[in-house]
Amino acid sequence: MVHKASGEWRGWRAAAEEALYGPGGFYRRPEGPAGHFRTSVHASPLFAAAVARLLCRVDEALGRPAELAFVDMAAGRGELAAGVLDALPPDVAARARPYAVEIARRPEGLDPRVEWLGEPPKGITGLLFANEWLDNVPVEVAEVGPDGVPRLVLVREDGTERLGEPVAGAQARWLERWWPLSREGARAEIGIPRDTAWADAVATVGRGLAVAVDYAHHADARPPFGTLTGFRSGRETAPVPDGSCDITAHVALDACALPGARLLTQRTALRALGITGARPPLTLASTDPTAYVHALAQAGAAAELNAPGGLGDFGWLLQPVGMPDAYLGDLLGKLLVDVPDHEEH
Numbered sequence: 001m002v003h004k005a006s007g008e009w010r011g012w013r014a015a016a017e018e019a020l021y022g023p024g025g026f027y028r029r030p031e032g033p034a035g036h037f038r039t040s041v042h043a044s045p046l047f048a049a050a051v052a053r054l055l056c057r058v059d060e061a062l063g064r065p066a067e068l069a070f071v072d073m074a075a076g077r078g079e080l081a082a083g084v085l086d087a088l089p090p091d092v093a094a095r096a097r098p099y100a101v102e103i104a105r106r107p108e109g110l111d112p113r114v115e116w117l118g119e120p121p122k123g124i125t126g127l128l129f130a131n132e133w134l135d136n137v138p139v140e141v142a143e144v145g146p147d148g149v150p151r152l153v154l155v156r157e158d159g160t161e162r163l164g165e166p167v168a169g170a171q172a173r174w175l176e177r178w179w180p181l182s183r184e185g186a187r188a189e190i191g192i193p194r195d196t197a198w199a200d201a202v203a204t205v206g207r208g209l210a211v212a213v214d215y216a217h218h219a220d221a222r223p224p225f226g227t228l229t230g231f232r233s234g235r236e237t238a239p240v241p242d243g244s245c246d247i248t249a250h251v252a253l254d255a256c257a258l259p260g261a262r263l264l265t266q267r268t269a270l271r272a273l274g275i276t277g278a279r280p281p282l283t284l285a286s287t288d289p290t291a292y293v294h295a296l297a298q299a300g301a302a303a304e305l306n307a308p309g310g311l312g313d314f315g316w317l318l319q320p321v322g323m324p325d326a327y328l329g330d331l332l333g334k335l336l337v338d339v340p341d342h343e344e345h
Protein backbone atom coordinates (compact mmCIF):
# COMPACT_ATOMS: atom_id res chain seq x y z
CA MET A 1 0.00 0.00 0.00
CA VAL A 2 1.12 3.56 -0.60
CA HIS A 3 0.84 5.82 2.40
CA LYS A 4 -0.46 9.22 1.47
CA ALA A 5 -2.30 11.57 3.76
CA SER A 6 -5.77 10.27 2.90
CA GLY A 7 -7.26 13.76 2.94
CA GLU A 8 -5.07 15.15 0.16
CA TRP A 9 -6.87 16.03 -3.10
CA ARG A 10 -4.92 15.41 -6.29
CA GLY A 11 -5.59 15.01 -9.99
CA TRP A 12 -6.08 11.40 -11.13
CA ARG A 13 -2.78 11.42 -13.00
CA ALA A 14 -0.61 12.06 -9.93
CA ALA A 15 -2.75 9.84 -7.73
CA ALA A 16 -2.61 6.87 -10.14
CA GLU A 17 1.09 7.39 -10.88
CA GLU A 18 1.94 6.93 -7.21
CA ALA A 19 -0.61 4.17 -6.61
CA LEU A 20 0.68 2.07 -9.54
CA TYR A 21 4.39 2.86 -9.76
CA GLY A 22 5.43 4.57 -6.52
CA PRO A 23 7.25 2.70 -3.76
CA GLY A 24 4.84 -0.03 -2.66
CA GLY A 25 2.72 0.64 -5.77
CA PHE A 26 0.47 -1.96 -7.37
CA TYR A 27 2.88 -2.84 -10.23
CA ARG A 28 5.82 -3.29 -7.84
CA ARG A 29 4.11 -6.28 -6.25
CA PRO A 30 5.67 -9.72 -6.59
CA GLU A 31 2.62 -11.42 -8.14
CA GLY A 32 2.80 -9.21 -11.29
CA PRO A 33 -0.12 -8.32 -13.58
CA ALA A 34 -1.01 -11.99 -14.16
CA GLY A 35 -2.01 -12.19 -10.47
CA HIS A 36 -4.87 -9.75 -11.10
CA PHE A 37 -6.07 -10.00 -14.69
CA ARG A 38 -5.67 -11.96 -17.88
CA THR A 39 -4.13 -10.25 -20.90
CA SER A 40 -3.93 -11.85 -24.36
CA VAL A 41 -0.39 -12.88 -23.43
CA HIS A 42 -1.63 -14.95 -20.49
CA ALA A 43 -4.69 -16.23 -22.34
CA SER A 44 -2.77 -18.48 -24.72
CA PRO A 45 0.68 -19.14 -26.26
CA LEU A 46 -1.10 -18.61 -29.59
CA PHE A 47 -0.78 -14.87 -29.00
CA ALA A 48 3.02 -15.02 -28.75
CA ALA A 49 3.04 -17.29 -31.81
CA ALA A 50 1.10 -14.65 -33.76
CA VAL A 51 3.47 -11.89 -32.63
CA ALA A 52 6.42 -14.11 -33.63
CA ARG A 53 4.85 -14.43 -37.07
CA LEU A 54 4.52 -10.65 -37.26
CA LEU A 55 8.19 -10.32 -36.27
CA CYS A 56 9.11 -12.67 -39.13
CA ARG A 57 7.16 -10.49 -41.57
CA VAL A 58 8.95 -7.40 -40.25
CA ASP A 59 12.27 -9.29 -40.57
CA GLU A 60 11.56 -10.01 -44.24
CA ALA A 61 10.54 -6.42 -44.92
CA LEU A 62 13.76 -5.22 -43.30
CA GLY A 63 15.84 -7.52 -45.51
CA ARG A 64 16.78 -9.95 -42.70
CA PRO A 65 19.10 -7.74 -40.66
CA ALA A 66 22.06 -9.27 -38.79
CA GLU A 67 20.37 -8.28 -35.53
CA LEU A 68 16.59 -8.22 -35.28
CA ALA A 69 15.26 -6.55 -32.12
CA PHE A 70 12.04 -7.51 -30.40
CA VAL A 71 11.08 -5.06 -27.67
CA ASP A 72 8.36 -6.23 -25.29
CA MET A 73 7.35 -2.78 -24.03
CA ALA A 74 5.74 -2.80 -20.55
CA ALA A 75 6.53 -6.46 -20.34
CA GLY A 76 4.87 -7.47 -17.06
CA ARG A 77 6.95 -10.53 -16.22
CA GLY A 78 8.43 -10.87 -19.71
CA GLU A 79 6.01 -13.60 -20.74
CA LEU A 80 5.57 -12.27 -24.30
CA ALA A 81 9.29 -11.81 -24.99
CA ALA A 82 9.99 -15.37 -23.84
CA GLY A 83 7.01 -16.76 -25.77
CA VAL A 84 7.99 -14.99 -29.00
CA LEU A 85 11.53 -16.29 -28.73
CA ASP A 86 10.25 -19.84 -28.30
CA ALA A 87 7.94 -19.52 -31.29
CA LEU A 88 10.48 -18.15 -33.80
CA PRO A 89 11.96 -20.41 -36.47
CA PRO A 90 15.63 -21.20 -35.63
CA ASP A 91 17.13 -19.01 -38.40
CA VAL A 92 15.26 -15.95 -37.10
CA ALA A 93 15.75 -16.82 -33.40
CA ALA A 94 19.52 -16.93 -34.03
CA ARG A 95 19.47 -13.26 -35.11
CA ALA A 96 16.79 -12.08 -32.67
CA ARG A 97 17.65 -9.75 -29.79
CA PRO A 98 14.77 -9.80 -27.29
CA TYR A 99 14.31 -7.04 -24.73
CA ALA A 100 11.74 -6.72 -21.95
CA VAL A 101 11.12 -3.13 -20.82
CA GLU A 102 9.54 -2.81 -17.40
CA ILE A 103 9.29 -0.59 -14.35
CA ALA A 104 9.14 -3.68 -12.12
CA ARG A 105 12.17 -5.87 -11.41
CA ARG A 106 13.27 -8.80 -13.56
CA PRO A 107 11.48 -11.94 -12.42
CA GLU A 108 13.44 -15.04 -11.50
CA GLY A 109 13.48 -17.80 -14.05
CA LEU A 110 13.01 -15.61 -17.13
CA ASP A 111 14.79 -16.90 -20.25
CA PRO A 112 18.37 -15.54 -19.87
CA ARG A 113 18.39 -14.49 -23.54
CA VAL A 114 15.83 -11.77 -22.70
CA GLU A 115 17.54 -8.51 -21.72
CA TRP A 116 15.65 -6.65 -18.96
CA LEU A 117 15.63 -2.85 -19.19
CA GLY A 118 13.89 0.09 -17.53
CA GLU A 119 13.72 2.10 -20.78
CA PRO A 120 13.40 0.95 -24.39
CA PRO A 121 16.76 0.60 -26.18
CA LYS A 122 17.38 3.39 -28.71
CA GLY A 123 17.63 3.06 -32.49
CA ILE A 124 16.52 -0.58 -32.82
CA THR A 125 15.87 -2.37 -36.08
CA GLY A 126 12.86 -4.62 -35.60
CA LEU A 127 9.56 -4.66 -33.75
CA LEU A 128 8.47 -2.84 -30.60
CA PHE A 129 5.28 -4.36 -29.20
CA ALA A 130 3.32 -2.82 -26.32
CA ASN A 131 0.47 -5.01 -25.10
CA GLU A 132 -1.81 -3.33 -22.56
CA TRP A 133 0.70 -0.62 -21.72
CA LEU A 134 -1.02 2.64 -22.65
CA ASP A 135 -4.17 1.91 -20.62
CA ASN A 136 -1.89 1.98 -17.55
CA VAL A 137 -0.27 5.31 -18.40
CA PRO A 138 -2.00 7.59 -15.88
CA VAL A 139 -4.11 10.46 -17.20
CA GLU A 140 -6.17 13.32 -15.85
CA VAL A 141 -9.93 12.88 -15.77
CA ALA A 142 -12.28 15.72 -16.74
CA GLU A 143 -15.96 16.06 -15.86
CA VAL A 144 -18.53 18.66 -16.88
CA GLY A 145 -19.80 20.49 -13.78
CA PRO A 146 -23.28 21.93 -13.15
CA ASP A 147 -22.07 25.17 -14.77
CA GLY A 148 -21.46 23.29 -18.06
CA VAL A 149 -17.67 23.70 -17.77
CA PRO A 150 -15.29 20.68 -18.03
CA ARG A 151 -13.23 20.58 -14.83
CA LEU A 152 -10.38 18.40 -13.62
CA VAL A 153 -11.55 15.63 -11.29
CA LEU A 154 -9.64 15.53 -8.00
CA VAL A 155 -9.43 12.37 -5.91
CA ARG A 156 -8.38 11.33 -2.42
CA GLU A 157 -6.54 8.15 -1.53
CA ASP A 158 -9.85 6.52 -0.54
CA GLY A 159 -11.27 7.16 -4.04
CA THR A 160 -13.60 10.04 -3.08
CA GLU A 161 -13.79 12.60 -5.88
CA ARG A 162 -14.61 16.28 -6.27
CA LEU A 163 -14.36 18.71 -9.16
CA GLY A 164 -11.42 21.12 -9.35
CA GLU A 165 -10.35 23.90 -11.70
CA PRO A 166 -11.68 24.23 -15.26
CA VAL A 167 -9.62 22.30 -17.80
CA ALA A 168 -7.38 24.81 -19.60
CA GLY A 169 -4.50 25.15 -22.10
CA ALA A 170 -3.21 22.06 -23.90
CA GLN A 171 -5.58 19.79 -21.96
CA ALA A 172 -8.61 21.82 -23.07
CA ARG A 173 -7.34 21.75 -26.65
CA TRP A 174 -6.88 17.96 -26.50
CA LEU A 175 -10.46 17.50 -25.24
CA GLU A 176 -11.83 19.75 -27.94
CA ARG A 177 -9.91 17.91 -30.66
CA TRP A 178 -10.34 14.32 -29.48
CA TRP A 179 -13.10 14.05 -26.92
CA PRO A 180 -15.48 17.05 -26.80
CA LEU A 181 -17.64 17.15 -23.66
CA SER A 182 -20.87 19.08 -23.28
CA ARG A 183 -23.54 17.59 -21.01
CA GLU A 184 -23.32 17.90 -17.23
CA GLY A 185 -21.78 14.74 -15.75
CA ALA A 186 -20.03 13.74 -18.99
CA ARG A 187 -16.47 12.53 -18.32
CA ALA A 188 -13.33 11.94 -20.35
CA GLU A 189 -9.77 10.82 -19.79
CA ILE A 190 -7.33 13.39 -21.21
CA GLY A 191 -4.95 11.27 -23.28
CA ILE A 192 -1.94 13.60 -23.61
CA PRO A 193 0.44 11.49 -21.45
CA ARG A 194 -0.41 8.42 -23.57
CA ASP A 195 0.12 10.29 -26.85
CA THR A 196 3.50 11.44 -25.52
CA ALA A 197 4.48 8.03 -24.10
CA TRP A 198 3.65 6.39 -27.42
CA ALA A 199 5.51 9.01 -29.50
CA ASP A 200 8.57 8.56 -27.24
CA ALA A 201 8.44 4.77 -27.62
CA VAL A 202 8.06 5.03 -31.41
CA ALA A 203 11.07 7.39 -31.46
CA THR A 204 13.26 4.57 -30.10
CA VAL A 205 12.65 2.51 -33.26
CA GLY A 206 15.25 3.28 -35.94
CA ARG A 207 13.68 1.07 -38.64
CA GLY A 208 10.78 -1.28 -38.36
CA LEU A 209 7.37 -1.35 -36.76
CA ALA A 210 5.89 -0.27 -33.44
CA VAL A 211 2.59 -1.81 -32.33
CA ALA A 212 0.34 -0.79 -29.43
CA VAL A 213 -2.47 -3.15 -28.45
CA ASP A 214 -5.10 -2.07 -25.98
CA TYR A 215 -8.72 -1.59 -25.00
CA ALA A 216 -9.48 1.29 -27.33
CA HIS A 217 -12.14 3.73 -28.44
CA HIS A 218 -12.30 6.07 -31.39
CA ALA A 219 -13.59 9.58 -32.00
CA ASP A 220 -16.85 8.34 -33.52
CA ALA A 221 -17.85 6.52 -30.30
CA ARG A 222 -16.23 7.74 -27.12
CA PRO A 223 -17.71 6.34 -23.90
CA PRO A 224 -19.86 9.19 -22.47
CA PHE A 225 -18.63 8.78 -18.89
CA GLY A 226 -15.06 7.64 -19.57
CA THR A 227 -13.77 4.19 -18.60
CA LEU A 228 -11.63 4.70 -15.51
CA THR A 229 -11.82 1.50 -13.48
CA GLY A 230 -9.94 -0.76 -11.07
CA PHE A 231 -8.95 -4.44 -11.12
CA ARG A 232 -8.02 -6.60 -8.18
CA SER A 233 -7.54 -10.37 -8.07
CA GLY A 234 -9.38 -10.94 -11.34
CA ARG A 235 -12.36 -8.71 -10.47
CA GLU A 236 -13.36 -5.30 -11.72
CA THR A 237 -13.56 -2.88 -8.81
CA ALA A 238 -13.90 0.84 -8.06
CA PRO A 239 -10.68 2.69 -8.91
CA VAL A 240 -9.12 3.59 -5.57
CA PRO A 241 -5.61 5.12 -5.76
CA ASP A 242 -4.17 3.45 -2.67
CA GLY A 243 -1.93 0.85 -4.35
CA SER A 244 -4.38 -2.00 -3.71
CA CYS A 245 -5.69 -2.33 -7.28
CA ASP A 246 -4.88 -1.70 -10.91
CA ILE A 247 -6.14 1.62 -12.24
CA THR A 248 -6.84 1.59 -15.95
CA ALA A 249 -8.77 3.46 -18.62
CA HIS A 250 -9.35 2.50 -22.25
CA VAL A 251 -7.13 4.27 -24.77
CA ALA A 252 -8.00 6.89 -27.40
CA LEU A 253 -5.70 5.04 -29.82
CA ASP A 254 -6.66 7.30 -32.73
CA ALA A 255 -5.20 10.24 -30.79
CA CYS A 256 -1.93 8.31 -30.25
CA ALA A 257 -1.54 7.49 -33.95
CA LEU A 258 1.30 9.29 -35.74
CA PRO A 259 1.32 9.93 -39.50
CA GLY A 260 1.40 6.70 -41.51
CA ALA A 261 -0.25 4.58 -38.79
CA ARG A 262 -3.09 2.09 -39.24
CA LEU A 263 -5.70 0.95 -36.72
CA LEU A 264 -7.17 -2.54 -36.76
CA THR A 265 -9.11 -4.70 -34.38
CA GLN A 266 -7.26 -7.59 -32.71
CA ARG A 267 -9.65 -9.97 -34.49
CA THR A 268 -8.53 -8.64 -37.86
CA ALA A 269 -4.86 -8.63 -36.95
CA LEU A 270 -4.87 -12.15 -35.49
CA ARG A 271 -6.85 -13.59 -38.36
CA ALA A 272 -4.29 -12.13 -40.73
CA LEU A 273 -1.59 -13.76 -38.61
CA GLY A 274 -3.23 -17.16 -38.89
CA ILE A 275 -5.16 -17.30 -35.59
CA THR A 276 -8.66 -18.02 -36.86
CA GLY A 277 -10.42 -20.05 -34.20
CA ALA A 278 -11.71 -22.46 -36.86
CA ARG A 279 -12.73 -25.83 -35.39
CA PRO A 280 -10.90 -28.89 -36.70
CA PRO A 281 -12.85 -31.18 -39.07
CA LEU A 282 -14.83 -33.86 -37.22
CA THR A 283 -13.23 -36.54 -39.36
CA LEU A 284 -9.94 -35.85 -37.57
CA ALA A 285 -11.55 -37.14 -34.35
CA SER A 286 -11.64 -40.66 -35.75
CA THR A 287 -8.41 -40.61 -37.78
CA ASP A 288 -6.21 -38.91 -35.12
CA PRO A 289 -8.04 -38.33 -31.81
CA THR A 290 -4.98 -36.78 -30.09
CA ALA A 291 -4.49 -34.25 -32.88
CA TYR A 292 -8.24 -33.53 -32.81
CA VAL A 293 -8.27 -32.77 -29.08
CA HIS A 294 -5.21 -30.57 -29.45
CA ALA A 295 -6.71 -28.66 -32.40
CA LEU A 296 -9.97 -28.22 -30.50
CA ALA A 297 -8.13 -26.69 -27.54
CA GLN A 298 -6.25 -24.37 -29.92
CA ALA A 299 -9.55 -23.32 -31.50
CA GLY A 300 -10.95 -22.52 -28.03
CA ALA A 301 -7.92 -20.40 -27.17
CA ALA A 302 -8.11 -18.60 -30.51
CA ALA A 303 -11.79 -17.92 -29.94
CA GLU A 304 -10.96 -16.21 -26.63
CA LEU A 305 -8.33 -14.02 -28.31
CA ASN A 306 -10.78 -13.07 -31.07
CA ALA A 307 -13.94 -12.80 -28.94
CA PRO A 308 -16.43 -10.04 -29.75
CA GLY A 309 -17.02 -7.96 -26.63
CA GLY A 310 -13.68 -9.22 -25.30
CA LEU A 311 -10.06 -9.40 -26.42
CA GLY A 312 -11.07 -9.52 -30.11
CA ASP A 313 -12.33 -5.94 -29.90
CA PHE A 314 -8.96 -4.61 -28.72
CA GLY A 315 -7.32 -2.05 -30.98
CA TRP A 316 -3.98 -2.66 -32.74
CA LEU A 317 -2.13 0.51 -33.70
CA LEU A 318 0.56 -0.24 -36.30
CA GLN A 319 3.19 2.42 -36.73
CA PRO A 320 5.93 1.95 -39.35
CA VAL A 321 9.21 3.76 -38.73
CA GLY A 322 11.99 4.70 -41.12
CA MET A 323 10.51 2.58 -43.88
CA PRO A 324 9.46 3.58 -47.39
CA ASP A 325 5.85 4.74 -47.65
CA ALA A 326 4.85 1.53 -49.36
CA TYR A 327 6.13 -0.61 -46.49
CA LEU A 328 3.04 -0.69 -44.32
CA GLY A 329 0.85 -1.11 -47.36
CA ASP A 330 2.94 -4.12 -48.42
CA LEU A 331 3.05 -5.54 -44.91
CA LEU A 332 -0.67 -5.05 -44.40
CA GLY A 333 -1.34 -6.34 -47.87
CA LYS A 334 0.35 -9.58 -46.82
CA LEU A 335 -1.22 -9.45 -43.39
CA LEU A 336 -4.71 -8.61 -44.48
CA VAL A 337 -5.34 -11.08 -47.23
CA ASP A 338 -9.03 -12.02 -47.16
CA VAL A 339 -9.95 -9.55 -44.43
CA PRO A 340 -13.16 -7.64 -45.11
CA ASP A 341 -12.64 -3.85 -45.13
CA HIS A 342 -15.28 -3.10 -42.54
CA GLU A 343 -13.19 -4.66 -39.80
CA GLU A 344 -10.56 -1.97 -40.23
CA HIS A 345 -10.85 1.50 -38.79
Ligand SMILES: C[S@@+](CC[C@H](N)C(=O)[O-])C[C@H]1O[C@@H](n2cnc3c(N)ncnc32)[C@H](O)[C@@H]1O
Pocket residue numbers: 027033039040041042073074075076077101102103104118130131132133136137
Ligand atom coordinates in the same frame (compact mmCIF):
# COMPACT_ATOMS: atom_id res chain seq x y z
C1 LIG B 1 -1.31 -4.47 -17.87
S1 LIG B 1 0.36 -4.82 -17.61
C2 LIG B 1 0.74 -5.59 -19.15
C3 LIG B 1 1.85 -6.58 -19.08
C4 LIG B 1 2.14 -7.35 -20.37
N1 LIG B 1 2.47 -6.48 -21.47
C5 LIG B 1 0.97 -8.23 -20.76
O1 LIG B 1 0.32 -7.94 -21.76
O2 LIG B 1 0.70 -9.21 -20.05
C6 LIG B 1 1.11 -3.23 -17.74
C7 LIG B 1 2.59 -3.22 -17.39
O3 LIG B 1 3.16 -2.00 -17.84
C8 LIG B 1 4.23 -1.67 -17.00
N2 LIG B 1 4.59 -0.27 -17.28
C9 LIG B 1 3.80 0.81 -17.16
N3 LIG B 1 4.45 1.92 -17.55
C10 LIG B 1 5.69 1.53 -17.94
C11 LIG B 1 6.83 2.21 -18.46
N4 LIG B 1 6.83 3.53 -18.65
N5 LIG B 1 7.93 1.49 -18.75
C12 LIG B 1 7.95 0.16 -18.57
N6 LIG B 1 6.89 -0.56 -18.08
C13 LIG B 1 5.77 0.13 -17.77
C14 LIG B 1 3.65 -1.97 -15.64
O4 LIG B 1 4.64 -2.08 -14.63
C15 LIG B 1 2.90 -3.29 -15.92
O5 LIG B 1 3.71 -4.40 -15.66
